[in-house]
Amino acid sequence: MSGSTHPASRPTLLTWVDRLAELLARLGDLLVVTIALLLFGEVVARYVFHAPTIWTQDIAVTLQVWFTYLGMAYVLRERQLIRITAIVALLGPRSRQLAEGFALVVILLFSLMATVYGFDVVSESIRSGRRQPTVLELPNWIAELPVVVGFALLALQSLAEVVRLPFRPAPTFNPGGEHAAKDNES
Numbered sequence: 001m002s003g004s005t006h007p008a009s010r011p012t013l014l015t016w017v018d019r020l021a022e023l024l025a026r027l028g029d030l031l032v033v034t035i036a037l038l039l040f041g042e043v044v045a046r047y048v049f050h051a052p053t054i055w056t057q058d059i060a061v062t063l064q065v066w067f068t069y070l071g072m073a074y075v076l077r078e079r080q081l082i083r084i085t086a087i088v089a090l091l092g093p094r095s096r097q098l099a100e101g102f103a104l105v106v107i108l109l110f111s112l113m114a115t116v117y118g119f120d121v122v123s124e125s126i127r128s129g130r131r132q133p134t135v136l137e138l139p140n141w142i143a144e145l146p147v148v149v150g151f152a153l154l155a156l157q158s159l160a161e162v163v164r165l166p167f168r169p170a171p172t173f174n175p176g177g178e179h180a181a182k183d184n185e186s
Helices: 013-047 058-069 072-077 093-128 140-167 176-184
Strands: none
Touching: 013 058, 013 072, 013 093, 013 140, 058 072, 058 176, 093 140
């Protein structure tokens, strides 16, 4: 039997969720670069050629919405969400793990709710033909869809983290805050 067919060598569903989160975060990175290039091009067009575009702002804002929502699951996976840990940092390992589990379940439930309601908003925008009140008048669903995609993936990622939680050590937090934790690492 070759190593590639061994069950342990095949990616799990959790691995696929992680990979998708990372792929979309990398896509978000490309969107940020694209926005920077668009804005640079707009500055050149406006101030060098005295010929500003009418579309740069609409596209840049729409791409910003996309990169923001596409990165949420990756940020959760990397444990880079903003947290208030003043009290949790004082708890024992078991209590910290329970608090982490509670937070992940809240994120999961909120993400599911946002996905369902967001899908309704996108569907209504498509049915009614709503457009943005901007120069390009882009269809609203183009800027609404990343909410659905982002929160759906965040729900999957939070579920994956809940599944992993019992198999990981309790999270640690420095009562002095993030800067104190970095100072202690040095």
